[in-house]
Amino acid sequence: MMKITAVGGYKAVGRNMTGVSVGKETVAIDNGIRLDTLQMYDPDEVDVLAEKTVDELISMEIIPDMRRLKNVSAQVLSHGHLDHIGALSINRPRVPIISTHYTVDLCRKEYKEGNYYSMGYAEPHEISRDVSVEFFEVTHSIPFSSIVVLHTPEGDVIYASDFRLDNHSQIAKTDYKGLRRIASGNPRALIVESTRVWDEGKTSSxxxxxxxxxxxxxxxxxxxxxxxxxxxxxxxxxxxxxxxxxxxxxxxxxxxxxxxxxxxxxxxxxxxxxxxxxxxxxxxxxxxxxxxxxxxxxxxxxxxxxxxxxxxxxxxxxxxxxxxxxxxxxxxxxxxxxxxxxxxxxxxxxxxxxxxxxxxxxxDNVHVSGHAAREDHRYLLNLLKPDHIVPCHGSLEMRTGYASLALEEGYEMNKNIHLLVNGGETEF
Ligand SMILES: [Zn+2]
The missing domain is CATH 3.40.50.10710 (Metallo-hydrolase/oxidoreductase)
Structure with missing residues (x-):
């Protein structure tokens, strides 16, 4: 059995954290802050973080409640946006903090005392005897973003938050070949962002x-x-x-x-x-x-x-x-x-x-989004064909949008589509 715990990002956009447990071991993925809520209290974004306790910041819905996860063996980070790494300096995980070289450099600015391990793409790294982690390059709106894959005895868990599929980027390339390799193995679960899944079509390059x-x-x-x-x-x-x-x-x-x-x-x-x-x-x-x-x-x-x-x-x-x-x-x-x-x-x-x-x-709006739209999501889902789907990073409405896409692709609610709330969990 494998357990997925929704820690943060399963109510509104921001303060992302998901736990993946296999056997007695749990890996925490991402440790972010909810920036708009923080700025509501504090335009400088500094005083509130320094002055409030962890309990207060959790109840203000600024950081995820990491204490929900037991026996954490590693903290893995997908990319360097603050809604994925900004709570490190408050939750202060003491386990190895693992990400790509660039993301680790950004994390060091947030949380100096971390026990960091930085690595390249498509080279698995052992977290424990049973679990290893591998990062796959993906396009987003910050360099060196990753789709994170945890290899476990129960199959692979794929974490895709955040991404878009930009095949004309000048600084990044989505590793479709690597992802096909994962798809041909045992893709047990896809944990996937949902912010723009109601937007039809594909996100522009x-x-x-x-x-x-x-x-x-x-x-x-x-x-x-x-x-x-x-x-x-x-x-x-x-x-x-x-x-x-x-x-x-x-x-x-x-x-x-x-x-x-x-x-x-x-x-x-x-x-x-x-x-x-x-x-x-x-x-x-x-x-x-x-x-x-x-x-x-x-x-x-x-x-x-x-x-x-x-x-x-x-x-x-x-x-x-x-x-x-x-x-x-x-x-x-x-x-x-x-x-x-x-x-x-x-x-x-x-x-x-x-x-x-x-x-x-x-x-105004000389801009395209950094997040996948509906057809980007459909493409990734059909490429990976995971057994189970856990939509993350979004309001209930956004995550329901992902569920509706998965229904269109033949998945079933509460059988292999799992809609969670912060603090909730699912096992399969
Ligand atoms: Zn992001």
């Missing part, structure tokens, strides 16, 4: 953002350009900086999270800054860099704040806190969607209203 972006850039001939995107989305940052370079402007990259992510991405050789690009992390340095701008037509700013977060650089510029004035004829390119939580909708609305009130032109 990142190459679509490249052409959207160059279309917008051709349209802008004067004024300051200020762009924002996800600091972890290295492929998109590269696309934005490539356009900045083509335009002949000087790129200024402003904000702490960009500076941190860029240094790791450069170390791994997956990001190449234009030679004249300048990066400023601290508030003081950002202010100084902005004060030196003379001719606005010569600059391209890449700044933090794609959701209009109040402490981000774009929000501080828009409300005048950095003593730099936006003017009529400047342009803002928002290379992100609004993540549909009430807080994000509100902060984005405030940001866009402030930008417009200063006469800034807004180019």
């Amino acid at each position: 990142e190459s679509v953002v490249r052409s959207k972006l160059s279309d917008v850039m051709e349209f802008i001939d004067s004024g300051l350009i200020i762009a924002t995107t996800f600091s972890t989305h290295v492929e998109r940052i590269q696309a934005i900086l490539d356009e900045a370079e083509k335009s002949g402007r000087t790129p200024l990259i402003l904000g702490r999270s960009f500076s941190r992510q860029i240094s790791i991405a450069e170390k791994f050789g997956i990001l190449h800054l234009p030679p004249n690009a300048q990066v400023y992390a601290t508030g003081k340095a950002v202010k100084r860099a902005l004060s030196e701008i003379r001719n606005r037509d010569d600059y391209f700013l890449l700044v933090t704040g794609h959701q209009g977060e109040p402490e981000s650089v774009i929000s501080k510029i828009a409300d005048g806190r950095l003593q730099f004035k936006l003017k009529k004829g400047d342009s803002a390119i928002l290379c992100a969607n609004t993540i549909p939580s009430p807080l994000n909708v509100a902060t984005r609305y405030i940001l866009e209203t402030r930008l417009k009130s200063r006469g800034v032109r807004i180019f």
Whole structure:
């Protein structure tokens, strides 16, 4: 028998954690935070985490309750987004923490004292006598994302959260061949994200953002350009900086999270800054860099704040806190969607209203999602053909969407489709 425990991410998007138990042993997969809830309490995202106890953070629904898992032998991590790794520094697992080299580098910034083991793709690593883990490359919106496979005496457990199938990515490739190898063995269970399974069709490739972006850039001939995107989305940052370079402007990259992510991405050789690009992390340095701008037509700013977060650089510029004035004829390119939580909708609305009130032109939603849509999901399901399915990472409505897809493909509710809630478990 094998037991799957839903720890976090089985009620709303965020704070992901799933337990897989075989025999007396349990492997924890992911250890994330729920970012929108955290920001609701604390725009800086720091004080609440430092001041509240583990119990309080669990009851505030910010972190998963890891204590539900007994006899944990390893903590495995699928990729470096905070909703998958952000609770490490609070739950502080003492067992080996295993992921790809890049993800482990990101984790070290969150939780320094961890007992890390980093590894490459498609090379199994023994966790114990009975269980080993193997990572398969998959495309998503952060480099070195993985589909995690646990090899156990009861068969393989495949964990696919998060992914999209982008066959034109410039920095990643989905390992279809490796996944076919897993499918031809004993694929016992698929634990799979559900955030966009109600969206028909297939998620577009990142190459679509490249052409959207160059279309917008051709349209802008004067004024300051200020762009924002996800600091972890290295492929998109590269696309934005490539356009900045083509335009002949000087790129200024402003904000702490960009500076941190860029240094790791450069170390791994997956990001190449234009030679004249300048990066400023601290508030003081950002202010100084902005004060030196003379001719606005010569600059391209890449700044933090794609959701209009109040402490981000774009929000501080828009409300005048950095003593730099936006003017009529400047342009803002928002290379992100609004993540549909009430807080994000509100902060984005405030940001866009402030930008417009200063006469800034807004180019919104230069973006494609990092998550699989319905037909991507159907493709992966038919490729793997697992015995059992556990939809994860999503509200009940989202996970029901996955269940409806699985029903279409011949699976049966409560027989081999398992809808869980946080704290729930299933055995097969
Ligand atoms: Zn993700």
